[in-house]
Amino acid sequence: MDMTTLAAAPGHLTYIPSPPIDGFPVGPLYVHFYGLMYVIGIALAIYITRRRWQAAGGDGELVYEVALWGVPAGIVGGRIYFDITTPFDITPKTWWGPFAVWNGGLGIWGGVALAALVGAWRVRRSGAGVGEFMNAVAPALLVAQAIGRIGNYFNQELFGKPSSLPWAVGISPEAQLRGGIPAADVTAGIGTFQPSFLYELIFDLAWAAALVWLGHHRRIRPQGLFALYVAGYSGYRIFEETIRVDSSAYFLGLRLNFFVALAMTVVGLIWFAIVQFRRPTPRTAPDKPAESSSAATAIDANAGTVITAEVAAHGHEHVDPDDTGDDAGRSASSPPDPPNRV
Helix, strand or coil: CCHHHCCCCHHHCCCECCCCCCEEEECCEEEEHHHHHHHHHHHHHHHHHHHHHHHCCCCHHHHHHHHHHHHHHHHHHHHHHHHHHCHHHCCCCCCCHHHCHHHCCCCHHHHHHHHHHHHHHHHHHHCCCHHHHHHHHHHHHHHHHHHHHHHHHHHCCCCECECCCCCCEECCHHHHHHCCCCHHHHHCCCCEECCHHHHHHHHHHHHHHHHHHHHHHCCCCCCHHHHHHHHHHHHHHHHHCCCECCCCCEECCEEHHHHHHHHHHHHHHHHHHHHHHCCCCCCCCCCCCCCCEEEEEEEECCCCEEEEEEEECCCCCCCCCCCCCCCCCCCCCCCCCCCCCC
């Protein structure tokens, strides 16, 4: 495709310039903005999840425990997905290249899948409700992903097709070559592209707000918000995969992640429909009392005692509450309230 016909040089446009640096030194270390944004995003996700989980009656400390296991699992899962689906993009071309996450390269579906599995395992071990926790974490994941896209901006990666829109982003020639733009088109002066990472940032924050609103104004059952997170984000990625130009595996002429996004959108919608609209399990009716007699129970809320009197089938027998005999009444401490499972 001749990209010179699709966009003019940056000098003739109003556009978003890319940052001239991708990090800063701290002593002997070099801090990449890409990694820094992921750290900030994870911290915000933990904070948001903790507030939502506590508001639902859960233990806030559990969120830290889940993060301790889930965050590393997410990084590992995201990198495995990236290495499997785009092995030609692994840099540097050394034995340790597949592990160099600081150079970019995390597949969101692999990261979320492994983090969700490990997190669910940890929540279940604690005795808390896995579905309720998933609803609490869903909007927080979107916020973390939005912050992570700022890192893509500093890395000058994941941009879209050439564009002359006023909000097109300027990409340096070096970054264009890394992003898969042919050298001939780079030489021709194609410098501005669709800021697909910006589109995703906006969508992530908007969808996170929508999930929070739904959770407050609609009765969403456990797992329901997480299912909508999967469906909504994947649905957006169907669009994004049609404008991105970075290198990718292709299937039937379309990017591989286009089909992954399509499949996950369907999975998310079916998942939501199942958990939201399934009929509750019917409860077994209690056995009827014998015809010869029945038990009348009075509960003293102040003293926490239960007084039981046997009532004859054909008459009423007066029971003196002051009588301490075995046949008059028995008192026992009322059982504790069941725990608040969230």
